[in-house]
Amino acid sequence: MARNTITYACQQCGASFSKWAGKCDDCGAWNTLAEERKEAPAGPGKRVIGRRISLEPLHCLTKKSDLPSRMQSGITEFDRVSGGGLVPGSATLIGGDPGIGKSTLLLQLTCKLAGAGLKAAYISGEESADQVRMRAQRLGLANATVELGTATNASDIAASMDGPDKPDIMVIDSIQTMFLPSLDSAPGTVSQVRASAQELIRSAKNNRVALLIVGHVTKDGAIAGPRVLEHMVDAVLYFEGDRSHHFRILRSVKNRFGATDEIGVFEMIEAGLAEVPNPSELFLADRREDVTGAVVFAGIEGSRPVLVEIEALVAPSSLATPRRNVVGWDTSRLAMLTAVLEARCGVPLSGRDIFLNVAGGLKIHETAADLAVAAALISSVTGRPGPQRTVFFGEVALSAELRQVAQADARLKEAAKLGFENAVLPCPRKAAKKVTGIKTAQPKTLGELIEIMGGIS
Numbered sequence: 001m002a003r004n005t006i007t008y009a010c011q012q013c014g015a016s017f018s019k020w021a022g023k024c025d026d027c028g029a030w031n032t033l034a035e036e037r038k039e040a041p042a043g044p045g046k047r048v049i050g051r052r053i054s055l056e057p058l059h060c061l062t063k064k065s066d067l068p069s070r071m072q073s074g075i076t077e078f079d080r081v082s083g084g085g086l087v088p089g090s091a092t093l094i095g096g097d098p099g100i101g102k103s104t105l106l107l108q109l110t111c112k113l114a115g116a117g118l119k120a121a122y123i124s125g126e127e128s129a130d131q132v133r134m135r136a137q138r139l140g141l142a143n144a145t146v147e148l149g150t151a152t153n154a155s156d157i158a159a160s161m162d163g164p165d166k167p168d169i170m171v172i173d174s175i176q177t178m179f180l181p182s183l184d185s186a187p188g189t190v191s192q193v194r195a196s197a198q199e200l201i202r203s204a205k206n207n208r209v210a211l212l213i214v215g216h217v218t219k220d221g222a223i224a225g226p227r228v229l230e231h232m233v234d235a236v237l238y239f240e241g242d243r244s245h246h247f248r249i250l251r252s253v254k255n256r257f258g259a260t261d262e263i264g265v266f267e268m269i270e271a272g273l274a275e276v277p278n279p280s281e282l283f284l285a286d287r288r289e290d291v292t293g294a295v296v297f298a299g300i301e302g303s304r305p306v307l308v309e310i311e312a313l314v315a316p317s318s319l320a321t322p323r324r325n326v327v328g329w330d331t332s333r334l335a336m337l338t339a340v341l342e343a344r345c346g347v348p349l350s351g352r353d354i355f356l357n358v359a360g361g362l363k364i365h366e367t368a369a370d371l372a373v374a375a376a377l378i379s380s381v382t383g384r385p386g387p388q389r390t391v392f393f394g395e396v397a398l399s400a401e402l403r404q405v406a407q408a409d410a411r412l413k414e415a416a417k418l419g420f421e422n423a424v425l426p427c428p429r430k431a432a433k434k435v436t437g438i439k440t441a442q443p444k445t446l447g448e449l450i451e452i453m454g455g456i457s
């Protein structure tokens with residue numbers, strides 16, 4: 001006997017609970033639990049007899065010509081992040097804050113794919129057809145052969161992926177507006193978002209349509225966020241960036257058909273999103289050499305080296321608990337680094353406010369940034385700029401020893417390409433390969449880094 005039970009689902013992470021609570025036990029978010037009706041599964045004693053499934057040999061897929069070919073848009077930054085083009089029958093989730101540019105990106109993408117001779121459909125559940133047309137006009141894409149639909153019924157949309165005139169690519173903008181009529185709950189709830197996505201993904205897989213699902217990142221608990229879908233899709237791309245900057249970064253956090261942590265960099269201009277083929281140039285554009293507390297980090301984002309400026313400001317604090325304000329890096333990593341600098345090297349940081357900022361709105365996830373952050377902190381404390389035309393990278397251990405990080409060569413080459421002349425990186429066990437045009441300094445410990453920075457006095 002099917003029973004209707006009430007559960008409480010966290011709209012942020014999708015965890016479900018039998019009792020309401022102010023805080024989600026799973027992800028720790030506050031005020032995100034919302035009531036949801038759930039069809040209880042058929043009880044014991046009601047076994048459903050399954051049908052035999054059909055199996056097929058693996059080897060028939062090894063003929064090159066039978067393999068699904070990837071659909072490339074020609075927007076290089078997108079194609080790389082997607083792992084080399086969209087795969088037929090795959091589902092990709094594009095998450096991001098409202099207004100960050102998801103609709104713009106996907107409209108540009110579908111127009112490009114349609115221009116390449118593919119059949120692309122754009123389904124908007126948020127905007128009217130005229131609103132989408134107006135955007136297309138602004139982006140100079142008014143003549144694109146994209147097919148436009150406005151619908152929110154996920155069963156209807158799933159049915160439209162079938163048939164002889166089925167699309168090759170379909171965009172759903174956004175999943176939070178979609179609903180299945182068979183479900184009681186309102187669009188945007190965890191159960192509607194999941195059930196609609198499941199229906200759409202099932203149909204996309206059966207009909208070999210590349211499905212792109214837009215999911216708004218939500219701040220309050222009223223609407224389910226894209227995280228509740230992450231496990232259902234083949235690839236998860238997040239579109240991030242600071243709204244006050246015009247850079248936008250598309251990052252793959254999951255990809256069954258490609259590398260994760262790959263990034264694509266775009267710039268929001270009047271005519272839409274423009275590709276940024278060399279992000280280092282852009283991130284360093286406003287840089288001045290002689291500023292205290294600012295150093296350049298040679299990072300790796302996905303398969304690509306990216307140079308970015310890290311700024312630190314250490315200032316006397318009037319608060320009992322000094323401020324630790326971090327933009328673009330991990331707050332707990334900063335806490336660890338300040339503790340090591342203070343306890344092992346005597347750099348006076350406790351009782352002071354620390355502001356740390358990664359320029360350009362980039363979010364850094366690498367521990368290789370430790371050394372650059374340490375150098376920026378030391379420079380701010382001493383009031384002396386770091387060495388000129390220099391990049392920094394390396395990991396710091398709790399013992400204040402420095403550890404090597406992967407792809408040192410790629411980082412050094414990128415630095416040389418952008419006119420840097422020096423690099424500070426951890427001392428290797430075996431001699432590092434020379435990169436033309438770059439002189440290296442290789443400290444073993446944070447103490448030696450402090451010497452390179454001119455000491456603390």
Ligand SMILES: Nc1ncnc2c1ncn2[C@@H]1O[C@H](COP(=O)(O)OP(=O)(O)O)[C@@H](O)[C@H]1O
Nearest residue numbers: 096097098099100101102103104105138268270
């Ligand atoms: N008329 C306009 N001229 C220039 N930029 C615009 C215009 N209208 C919207 N935008 C830009 O496009 C952004 C909205 O992008 P959109 O693709 O709708 O975001 P999302 O789909 O992620 O909510 C706005 O933040 C704004 O910067």
Ligand SMILES: [Mg+2]
Nearest residue numbers: 102103104173
């Ligand atoms: Mg939108």
Ligand SMILES: [Zn+2]
Nearest residue numbers: 010013024027
């Ligand atoms: Zn949660």
